[in-house]
Amino acid sequence: MTLxxxxxxxxxxxxxxxxxVSTPQLAAEVSNQGGLGSLGLGASTVAAARQQILETQALTxxxxxxxxxCHKSSALDPHISKQWIEYLRPQFEKYHATPPSELKCIYPSFLDSDDYLNxxxxxxxxxxxxxFGIPHPHQIQALKQAGIITMVSATNLAEALEIEAAGIDIIIAQGIEAGGHRGIFNQSFDSAVKTSDLVQLLKQYCSxxxxxxxxxxxxxxAQLLIKLGAEAVxxxxxxxxxxxxxANAAYRKALFSNPITQITVSISGRPARGLINHWHTQIDRPERPDVAAYPYCYDLGKQLNAVAVAQGDEGFGAFWAGTNVAQIREMAAADLINQLVLEMNIHL
Ligand SMILES: Cc1cc2nc3c(=O)[nH]c(=O)nc-3n(C[C@H](O)[C@H](O)[C@H](O)COP(=O)(O)O)c2cc1C
Incomplete structure (x- = not known):
């Protein structure tokens, strides 16, 4: 059976x-046009996730x-956390605010309980x-029994082999060009393979x-990657x-006016690629201490952005984007799918 x-x-x-960024409307537009729509629910409560799934099911x-x-939830190191809060304190003060004294774990992991699974x-x-990782064996088993297809992101061959051994159905090969968080399982090791090389590597060693x-x-x-062996993009x-x-207005504007990206760990505590802004120019300085663990660090990052936005400064947004953002086109989702299909066929 093909993919x-x-x-x-x-x-x-x-x-x-x-x-x-994803919404039920966007997911449904893509699915209704013959692609695979998606909902990013990693930052949603179970109730909010349920609502988005039901809304999408009503639209398509x-x-x-x-x-x-599937990040491994790590305990917050109080020393690193305090240091990180102090490092960002002057930024809060610039906007006449004070940072919180403690950081919160704003997102649970799928691994922490079976609530999302249920x-x-x-x-x-x-x-x-x-x-960021692979579900527990009993979770994979339950998904399989329910007939739900499972996919996990891999950024290198070691992760892909783990995914295959765990009985997952499909590998998402995420190259270094990708916008948003790197899917790396272990943050201290990133081989930074580009998408086309990763596809070839995984096709060579995985089935x-x-x-x-x-x-x-x-x-x-897209067609180039499919020629290299990818089943889809x-x-x-x-x-x-x-x-x-x-996406808010500032993010949309920046996509078209400031199309340069860089990876930073400072926003969330995990490496992620986004449009260059204050995080890269003012926070990622040589004297920067170790960042607090994900997602505690993200709690502070979001709070700093909120106080800056309240004072009219949009420079601390998490404006995730991939390296090729300069090629972005203003189009409705359905039109973009049609255009991509047209371009893929021209270059067959
Ligand atoms: C705004 C944004 C948010 C993202 N959020 C998620 C996410 O919640 N879960 C996920 O698996 N990948 C997420 N990603 C990464 C994508 O799955 C994918 O790897 C990436 O968008 C591909 O690169 P491109 O942005 O150059 O197309 C996100 C990417 C962007 C741009």
Missing amino acids: LEQLEIKHPIFLAPMAG EKPFQVNFF LLLETRPKAVSFH LPVVAAGGVMNGQQ QLGTAFVQCKSSN
Whole structure:
């Protein structure tokens, strides 16, 4: 069975799950046009995740994927946390605010309990993908028994081999070009492989279907990755500009006016690629101490952004984008799918 038959989709194009940016409307537009729509639910409570899944199911009868985070929850080191708060204190003071004295774990991991799993068993989306790691064996087993297709991001061969050994169905090969968080399992090791090399590497050593993610903005780039062995491509940045995404006005403007990206750990505590702003120019300085652990660090990052925005400064937003953001086109999601399909066929 091909990947398209397995997922029951017409085109080998996935909308990337994008926590905070994807919406039921955007997911449904992509699915209704024959791609695989997605919901990024890693930052949602179980109740909010349920609502988004039900809303999407009401907008499309076609398959879509949902996405959760499988980070290993680490205890917060009080010394590092205090140091990080103190490092950012002058930034808060610039906006006449004070930082919190403690950091909160703002997102649970899929691994922490079976609450998200039970939601999936109840709502039965076609597919579920995971970022930052692999679910527990009993969770994979339960998803399989429910007929839900499982996918996990890999950024290198070691992660891909772990994914295959765990009995997952599909590997999302996330290259260094990708916008948003690196899916790396172990933050202290990042081999930074580019998407096209990663696809070839995984096709050589793994037998699972591979979906290429990172730097794809047009059909020609998509087709190149498919020629290298990818069964489909997953695009995030290209869809952020769609009217039905949840991106705010400052983010939309920056996508078109400041298309340079860099990876930073300072916003969330995990490496993530976004448009260059205050995080890269004012925080990532040589004297920067170790960042607090993910997602505690993100708690502070979001609070700093909120106080800055309240004073009219949008420079601390988490404006995730991939390296090829300069090629972004202003288009509705359905038109973008049609355009990608057209371009893929021209270059067959
Ligand atoms: C705004 C944004 C948010 C993202 N959020 C998630 C997420 O919640 N879960 C996930 O697995 N990947 C997330 N990603 C990464 C994408 O899955 C994908 O790897 C990436 O978008 C591909 O690169 P591209 O942005 O160049 O298309 C996000 C990417 C962006 C741009």
